[in-house]
Amino acid sequence: MRIIAHLDMDAFFAAVEERERPRLRGKPIIVGADPKNGQGRGVVSTANYAAREYGIRSAMPISQAWRLSEGARRNGKPAAVFLEPDFNKYADASDKIIAIAKTYAPLVEQASIDEMYLDLSFSKNYGQAEKIANKIKREIKTRERLTCSIGISPNKLVSKIASDMKKPDGLTIVLPEFVEKFIEPLAIRKIPGIGPKTEELFLKKGVRIVADLKKFSREELGEILGVWGLELYEKVRGRDDSPLIEEREVKSVGSQETFEKDTLDSGIVINLLKVLADEVIGNFKKEGFEKFRRVVVTVRFADFETKTKSRTIKEPADSLETLQFEALNLLMPFFDKRENPRAKKIRLIGIRVEKLTV
Ligand code: TTP
Numbered sequence: 014m015r016i017i018a019h020l021d022m023d024a025f026f027a028a029v030e031e032r033e034r035p036r037l038r039g040k041p042i043i044v045g046a047d048p049k050n051g052q053g054r055g056v057v058s059t060a061n062y063a064a065r066e067y068g069i070r071s072a073m074p075i076s077q078a079w080r081l082s083e084g085a086r087r088n089g090k091p092a093a094v095f096l097e098p099d100f101n102k103y104a105d106a107s108d109k110i111i112a113i114a115k116t117y118a119p120l121v122e123q124a125s126i127d128e129m130y131l132d133l134s135f136s137k138n139y140g141q142a143e144k145i146a147n148k149i150k151r152e153i154k155t156r157e158r159l160t161c162s163i164g165i166s167p168n169k170l171v172s173k174i175a176s177d178m179k180k181p182d183g184l185t186i187v188l189p190e191f192v193e194k195f196i197e198p199l200a201i202r203k204i205p206g207i208g209p210k211t212e213e214l215f216l217k218k219g220v221r222i223v224a225d226l227k228k229f230s231r232e233e234l235g236e237i238l239g240v241w242g243l244e245l246y247e248k249v250r251g252r253d254d255s256p257l258i259e260e261r262e263v264k265s266v267g268s269q270e271t272f273e274k275d276t277l278d279s280g281i282v283i284n285l286l287k288v289l290a291d292e293v294i295g296n297f298k299k300e301g302f303e304k305f306r307r308v309v310v311t312v313r314f315a316d317f318e319t320k321t322k323s324r325t326i327k328e329p330a331d332s333l334e335t336l337q338f339e340a341l342n343l344l345m346p347f348f349d350k351r352e353n354p355r356a357k358k359i360r361l362i363g364i365r366v367e368k369l370t371v
């Protein structure tokens with residue numbers, strides 16, 4: 014019998030900011046693009062729970078978040094504090110949390126910057142697994158001053174849904190015999206993979222909750238959604254046998270190069286980027302890796318200021334085209350105000366791939 018836990022940090026980016034600035038404690042905090050007094054473009058990365066009470070959510074336009082905050086302020090509530098993200102800081106916090114998890118579980122899969130799956134099957138029963146989960150929660154709280162929410166069930170799918178049930182600082186255990194009862198009343202959007210389009214498609218058919226979806230046969234779902242429909246048939250029954258995948262110790266494969274002369278000529282920079290991408294893909298394959306899931310671009314300016322940007326892609330990839338495409342997208346902001354407001358020349362660029370599987 015498998016016992017799998019899913020751990021997801023609460024309001025992660027905002028929580029990291031809050032712990033480092035005592036004067037922010039308890040205030041509504043929004044991490045995201047610069048709101049520029051309501052004129053800002055870009056979106057909210059995350060909002061802490063105090064800001065969520067104003068209706069502010071991840072991926073909302075930052076200008077809308079600003080208006081909601083201003084509205085609250087006019088009603089005598091505290092205005093939200095807007096902060097721009099500092100990804101390196103969150104990646105450091107993430108590494109520390111994973112290190113803690115690894116002292117409790119033999120197999121840990123990092124699923125994103127703030128979530129992971131832990132194999133607790135060794136604990137024999139759910140009572141033991143619950144104790145371990147509580148210890149992990151306590152250690153993250155005392156050592157990192159952050160809270161998380163954990164779901165425990167027989168598989169990744171149900172644990173991921175469960176960790177979201179009692180946020181923040183929650184623990185939800187779904188025993189094998191209650192898996193179906195647990196997911197039946199949930200909105201179909203709670204099933205990972207069902208996005209706004211699939212939801213819309215089923216709402217038109219009068220399907221709102223998982224129990225409604227269970228009325229479709231495997232063939233019917235296959236007809237509506239193709240292969241994904243067949244997977245969905247299993248998912249709505251709480252079935253999932255996907256294994257945890259741990260990444261190898263070698264964390265990244267990368268390459269970087271300094272220009273002969275500092276430059277802001279996009280043609281020259283992009284050319285080098287393509288050469289580097291080619292080199293990285295070659296080494297990546299040579300070292301026996303199969304897929305990468307994160308692309309990181311580093312830019313060092315003439316004054317040695319060094320910035321990195323990274324993106325985790327949805328589907329693990331292995332092609333030169335994907336690497337070039339992602340790296341180019343990450344690089345473009347360095348040519349304009351987004352990442353280079355004073356139009357500094359570039360001295361060096363580097364790219365690397367992370368989150369590798371063999
Ligand atoms: P989530 O775990 O989805 O959100 P969260 O940790 O902020 O809040 P919750 O308590 O609901 O788990 O995402 C983790 C981090 O990823 C989040 O802190 C910021 C970042 N993120 C974005 O940058 N954009 C997004 O649209 C989302 C959803 C997250």
Ligand code: MG
Binds near residue numbers: 021022023024025127
């Ligand atoms: Mg989270």
